[in-house]
Amino acid sequence: MSRFMGTETEYGISTPGHPELSPIVTSTHAVVAYAAMNTGARSRWDYEEESPLKDTRGFDLRRYHTVPVVEPDAVGIANVVTANGARFYVDHAHPEYSSPEVSNAYDAMVYDAAGDLILLKAAADVAELYAEGVSILKHHEPCPPLKFYKNNVDGKGASYGAHENYQYSRNTDFEQLTQAIIPFFVTRNIIIGAGRIGIGEAGERDGFQISQRADYFHQEISLETTLNRGIVNTRDEPHANAVHFRRLHTIVGDANMSQTSTFLKLGMTKLVIDAIEDGVDFSDLRLVDPVAEIKNVSHDLSLRHRLKLVDGRELTALEILRSYHSRVRPVDEVDERVIALWEEVMDLLAEDPMKTSHLLDWTAKAALIKAYVDRGVDIADPKLKLIDLQYSDIDPAKSLYHALVRKGRMVTLASPEEIEQAATTPPADSRAWFRGAVSARFGEDVIAASWQTMILKYSEGTARLQTGEVDKLTREHVGEIINSADNTDELLAGLTAIGYEPDHYITHHNKSHINKPHEH
Template identity: 40%
Template sequence: MTVERVMGAETEYGILAPEQTGANPTVLSAQVVNTYDTLFHRALRARSSSQWEYSSESPLADSRGGEMSEEQAHPSQLTHRAPVLTSEEIAAEALKESGLYAERLDWDSVTMNSILPNGARFYVDHAHPEYSSPEVTNPLDAVLWDAAGDHIAAQTVATIEVNATESGLPKVNLYKNNTDSKGQSYGAHENYLLKRSTNFDDVVAGLLPFFATRGIMIGAGRVGIGTKGEKPGFQITQRADFFERLVGLETTIRRPLVNTRDEPHADINRYRRLHVITGDANLSHYSNLLKFGTMSLVLNLIEAGQAPQIKLADPVAAMHTVSHNLTLAAQLPLAGGGTITALEIQGEFLDAARELEGDCDAATQQILDLWEQTLHLLETDLFALADRLDWVAKYQLLSQYVSQGLGWDNPKLAAIDLQYSDIRPHKGLYFKLVQVGRMKTLFDEATIEEAAHNPPENTRAYLRGKVISTWPEEIVSVNWDTIVARDPLGTDLYRLNMPSPSLFTKSSVEHLLKGEHAGDLISWLNGQNI
């Protein structure tokens, strides 16, 4: 067994125009996305007319069977429709005259998607700019290409700031956090492919106790208790207070611990995509590695029928309790009587994973050892993890101010909390901790920047990213599993379906990228019946 499986991340960034606090966030998000879109196309010295291919999106399919009707769905679930800015939302003349936006945009129906040369998608989702990383095959790569999104976000903010005077558009800040502390939450989602043959009831049973307690390792920390932070204090996670039920299809309302969206972007007979919405947005590489690595191991356990049989009396209440309990000693009621702690639950999953994995590769061993070491230090020496875990780093930093007499309801602490998540390297407190050696990293800046411009080499993301950078003017539309190109000399369209994430890798297609046209490549690949 191995920790390797197809996975990826989605990060919605908090957005704010400090000088125009009442600015429409959807307009600001469009400003961010289109600024970066223009940036990378200038680097390519070519325009692109490519759009997101919505025809293969199926956000209302449910893993429990059936499909929710559009009439029943909340508007935020209709992600198979291209988002647009209404005339009321858009300051039309200011945006048109700014020069920051791609000429291809139809200002009566502004598209807000950018497909990047690293195989990722950068777009407007629920009034936030969202970076969806390219699919990768292991947790370490998931961390790297997620960090690449932070680099892209920071580069975009810097560009907007430089051009603010000339463009007349407001400067913006982006934050890798999960709540505005006014009752709104936005996601940091994970995606994993797992075997379609796995009974979904077993998936739910295995994940509920794990999700209720994994925040002790992957929480980002938050000042304030409650969805609006109405109660003074500090808690381990940013997202816990916003979850209300066990299982469901929604992601922005009535949030469930286990999301049932069944949209694999792969062979639907072989795979389902587990859409995980319970995690925090992590800046720490180690928090992120634990997030992706332990999740992959737990899915191994579930697929093998070896997940610990732990049934909490109320997993949602347990998640809230765990997040609010900084001693990690809270006793969580079990359905059959008795209690258990978050550390004990995570320990049972770790023990089961060690037993299942047996002899394992180096990547899997790294996750197992990190999991074990983290649980040990959480129990015995919490602040020894301040150089690895986001919530512990933030808690240690804030505790210094509390020890000097500030109460947890002091606005200064909330401001420090927000500044930790600022994605600007010269402003964000996380980056300051890295710079002074108080936060460990797994990748240096040069490696992260490389991943911001280049796709993973061992998934179909390689082909997606490379066709965008090689033939930007010929690509009509792109999805995770689809590429559509036009004949530049005629009207023909060429469509490539990519149901297997493990095909169209660098080793198999790099030599084909020297052709004259994208259509020629697609025609050849279709002829190979790959």
């Protein structure tokens, strides 16, 4: 089967000229403005299937025993399901875009990039409302124009995530998976790192390093995502059929502007998981101290640091990645493209890391900074931190990354047209097609939704639909039904005709019970 995957990006947010405004409130403005001006699907998130504190190692630190009911416009928790099947919402003090689930790394890269367009549209919507003197939130003043950054650090010691998700078999031994993949996670930063001015969590030492996130990991394995982060995250929340699948919730990567870095991040990791599930042995690559080494690798721009292995050898990050590369096997054309590009990038890094500055984020950013340092600017100069930040600005008119693209100094893999289409159209070969198409067509009738459910209003009340099978409810399966239905009654009738029955119906007399908190 396909290995479904997706990304979650918490964007940095600022309000130029108004630093006193709460990012929780401004993030809420962004999500609610986008929902109001682009879709009618201002639905609640259905928390029925959520279990963020369930641990793969067998325990559950459940924070609640009832299902919360959260309104879609709630400050700090605003939520919308977008037309492309993604989730756009407020997570802590950041707007987060969780891409729709896709079947390959190329599509995952495209839908990750589409998140930038959705955030840019949200920024435009907020600016338009502000110009008109309109506040989209009750009891709040109009929100001034916003800026969004695809990065992972605020420069003051806080880090926010760029997560990856990979579906894998529940039959796969988690301990074996963990030990096999940790050396890969430690070393892949030399390809996927976004680059960062500052060493240490708060940037307390001057300097440039490869990864934005490396300094924030303190354990090999952990359930935590905001404190005491582990290189491998143990959240057991499959967002799919839990009997058959788990989801590798990966928090150890950077947010990438480079399409090459994003494509390889997802494609390489998918291939390594494939190999692990195929029984390939990676035990000879185990590291003595992975937590120390992920920082050592990030701090060494020469890529000459030698990591200590349990078997007594010392290998560079490149040598370890070549060992992984030599053991993976492609199963389709996307895999073949990943393997070829992976090798090309490693060869260039071996010659001179800066020969990848047209491909990778960290070397592109390092080249920009080096140009200033060579002219006498001290590495501690605040203007270099501004370059770091401006590189990750998603506004093409302001972004240094986009300036490099325009000048032909940064390679892209997907056309602007592909990314624009992905911002409004769900992937055809996963359940995201159903979620996105129904949200776009019948948004006013979507009461609540999640990765695994959708609750619809129809003439007699409400119907709760299960969408637990990731490879079902695709365009081929239900596209014609959705397109031909004039209302949700016809949609439900069409689904019933092909044998897809709602989980349950609730008549209009007691439909207020839907999503009501209850004991598990």
